[in-house]
Amino acid sequence: MKYRPEPIDTSGVALGDDLVALTEVLARNSHERWARQRLEDGWRYGPQRDDARKEHPCLVPYEALPDSERDYDRVIAVETIKALLAIGYGLQAPRPSRVTATSRVTAGNAVELLENVESLDLAALIALWNTHDPERALGTREVYRRFGERILRLGEPLLASDVLVEGLKRHAGDVRLLQLQALALARAGATQRANGILAQLDRDGHGDEETLGLLARTCKDLGMRAGDPEERKAQLSCAFDAYARAYRSSDGYWSGINAATLAVVLRDRETAVAIAREVRETCHRVLSQPRTGGTDAYWVLATLGEAALILDDWGQAEMWYGRAAAEGVGRFGDLSSTRRNARLLLEHIGGDRTRVERCFEIPRVVVFAGHMLDRADRPHPRFPPAIEGAVRDAIEERLRRLDGRLGFASAACGSDLLFLESVLALGGEVSVVLPYGRDEFAADTVDVI
Incomplete structure (x- = not known):
């Protein structure tokens, strides 16, 4: 059979910067879809491809793929976009959120906020909070x-706590606000205070799964930190009781x-195995049903991995994890959890x-601090613009x-920005930590170059 491939001619199509950025999103998604299907078919990670053992070296996050594999995914993404454009289709960027970082938040635009809050990034949320009238x-x-x-x-529990404290001043006793305040305190390290709020909610008759789960978590954290063996056992027993009630x-x-x-930690193996078997059956039922917006498949799969460990089924544990x-x-x-x-x-x-x-x-x-780019009038060169590319590399x-993909740095013009951009280019997450006010910092370290 003679076969001559004839793909759509895309030689005359050029992609703008916005579509070039889109290709990376599509390339990543292509890998994720392939990896998910492989895992669902029983494959797992292995250093070499082995069809008999169903092991593949590319069952890793996109960022961990060799450059050759990522380039393959990118070529497919680029050619798909070019083909759409070549046959007459157009691509339009999504409309930006109607609530922006400079919007003023008042009771009058509460409905608009509710419609858009899930689409706002942290910078916009901070701006919205800082510009609202506290009165x-x-x-x-x-x-x-x-x-x-x-x-x-x-990931900003301190700011969340400020919001929730104000909410509770105006809506005292709201159970959901109290639960969220306890969660914010726990994540900020104030475990004892969070435990007190949750214990009071439980005593007041609000012992639903959310309250009991958070109460158990704080008891568990207190128990794991306890230096006294008896205190440790008491707190962990309280945590088990709250989880079991929930x-x-x-x-x-x-x-x-x-x-x-x-139960495993408290050396009650019989109870642990009995509950793990029940949980395993529940999770299998959840997975057998069509996925809905309220179901997070990650936690179902992770739970099955944990249940398999308790049941001493290592093969299943590896597969589910x-x-x-x-x-x-x-x-x-x-x-990490x-x-x-x-x-x-x-x-x-x-x-x-x-x-x-290995799962x-x-x-x-990575926390980074480095030099700013030299100003034009600097008498002795330290970081001249001519070596910016070499520093980035x-x-x-x-x-x-x-494998540093969680980056913390300030954002001074120079190596700080190069570091933050590099982390993002590797598919990581960045947090900008400013040593003082944003406007003053920008004037001192960004606008001067």
Whole structure:
């Protein structure tokens, strides 16, 4: 058979900067779809491709792929976009959010805020919060709830606490606001205060799964930190009791698996195994149903991995943890939480820790400080603009060797910005930490060059 491929002619199509950026998104998605299908078909990571053992070296996050593999995905993405344009289709960027970082938040635009809060980034949320009139309500209690939830998801518990404190002043006793305030305090390190709020909610008859789960988490954290063995056992027993009560009242797999894990820690193997088996069945039922907007497949898969560990089924544990890792690409906080629970289990049941660890390759956190670009009038060169490209290359190379994709730095014009851009180019996350006010910092370190 003679076959002569004849793809659409895209030689006359040039992509603008916005579409070039889109190709990276599509290339990443292509890899994620391929990886998910492989994992669902029973494949797992292996250093060499082995069809008999269903192992493949490319079952890793997109950022960890060799350059040759990522380039392959990029070519497919580029040619797909070019083909669409060549046959007459157009691509239009999504409309920006109607609520911007400079919008003023008042009770009058609470509805608009509610419609857009999930699409706002942290900078916009901070601007919205800082520009609202503290003498006037931000909006309904639902506005405070949504606002606080969004900020917590973006990893700013202190700011979330400020929002929730104001919300509770205007809507005293609101259970959801109190739950969120406790969560913010726990994430900010004020575990004892969070525990007190949650214990009071439980005493007041608000012992739903959310309250009991958070109460159990704070008891667990207090127990793990306790230096006294009796205090440790007492707090962990309280945590088990709260998780078990939540599980009995809701049949929720999340509270159930946490109860099972703590039963292992408390050396009640029989109870742990019984709960793990029940949770496993619940998770299989959830996975067999069509996925809805309220179902987060990551936690179902991670729970199945944890249940398999408790049941001493290492093959299943590796498989489910591998699928969870593929589902949770980029969700470093969730991956870290899952790995932490797995490590806790392994401390008590033993076994080859590396079999689980390799499922959760979380990048390193890198904190950076460096020189600004030289001003034109600097008498003795330190960082002349002529070597900017070489410095960028050196930073990227170092980040690749460290697998550093969680970056913290200020944003001075020079090596700080090169570092932040390099982390983003590797598919990581950055946090800008300013030593003083934004406007003054910009005037001193950005506008001067």
